[in-house]
Amino acid sequence: MSVEIGQTDQKTSAQMKVPKKIAATNVLYVGGLPEKVPKLPSELLQRLESFKGCLRRMSINNSTQDLARPGKHLHVGQCFPKVEKGSYFPGDAFAIYKRNFHVGKYLEFELDFRTSELFGVLLSISEPSGFPALSLELNNGNIIFSTDLGDGMPFRVQSELPSKYALCDNKWHNISALYDYEHITLRIDQMATTKARSSQQRSNSKVQTKSALYIGGLPENAASGTLLTRENFKGCIRNVSIRQEHRDWIDMDELHNVLLSECLVTGVES
Numbered sequence: 001m002s003v004e005i006g007q008t009d010q011k012t013s014a015q016m017k018v019p020k021k022i023a024a025t026n027v028l029y030v031g032g033l034p035e036k037v038p039k040l041p042s043e044l045l046q047r048l049e050s051f052k053g054c055l056r057r058m059s060i061n062n063s064t065q066d067l068a069r070p071g072k073h074l075h076v077g078q079c080f081p082k083v084e085k086g087s088y089f090p091g092d093a094f095a096i097y098k099r100n101f102h103v104g105k106y107l108e109f110e111l112d113f114r115t116s117e118l119f120g121v122l123l124s125i126s127e128p129s130g131f132p133a134l135s136l137e138l139n140n141g142n143i144i145f146s147t148d149l150g151d152g153m154p155f156r157v158q159s160e161l162p163s164k165y166a167l168c169d170n171k172w173h174n175i176s177a178l179y180d181y182e183h184i185t186l187r188i189d190q191m192a193t194t195k196a197r198s199s200q201q202r203s204n205s206k207v208q209t210k211s212a213l214y215i216g217g218l219p220e221n222a223a224s225g226t227l228l229t230r231e232n233f234k235g236c237i238r239n240v241s242i243r244q245e246h247r248d249w250i251d252m253d254e255l256h257n258v259l260l261s262e263c264l265v266t267g268v269e270s
Helices: none
Strands: 002-007 010-015 087-090 094-101 106-114 120-126 133-139 142-148 155-158 173-180 183-188 194-197 211-215 234-242 254-256
Touching: 106 120, 106 133, 120 234, 133 173, 142 173, 142 183, 155 183, 155 194, 211 234
Parallel strands: none
Antiparallel strands: 002 010, 087 234, 094 211, 094 254, 106 173, 106 234, 120 133, 120 211, 133 142, 142 155, 173 183, 183 194
């Protein structure tokens, strides 16, 4: 068995002897392993981690392989020629931060986004009935942060922008939001903080949830909650922080069509 690395005129090679026939299964995995890992030596499993990057021109026994062939891949997306830090949401993607997320009386979160679209879900959690719920969305160019404490009467805070296209310029923008008891606050980039407070007197001012916290969009069967739009986000998201915890995308409970660490550089300066 031999391995060669490098260009035609500058190759590095290594060789080793192996049995004439390797007794292996008829499935060849490229780039990672499924959740139900096939039987492997324990010392090998401890060192395995899914590949992060781009692959091309793969050939097996002189036969070129199409790694993007339908039904033959999982979480494999386009490899852009120029990328930057962030994850790309193509418009049909979403991430589940945690399947059973409890908001309670306090929630602070922050993220960076870049898009040219006027609409898109950035974050949402809702019980199946539609409330309690909490959401952050891009709606006609404005950022809207909404909360429903459980009575079906949401209260919202909205960005104050000079133009509805101010945030849809394909440049990076930062959002920080805070829900604290009956108050919500929203800040975008270095703009002034906007605030809102519930107008209703409540004996139980908590967002009592135990549902999935979605980022970047929703599956079809998820409740809309306080969202005013159901359009999944199309663009790039990075630096997600929830309760001051930065969680890597691969550590989230589920990813659907999210292109990790592949944020297309469009030529517009960030």
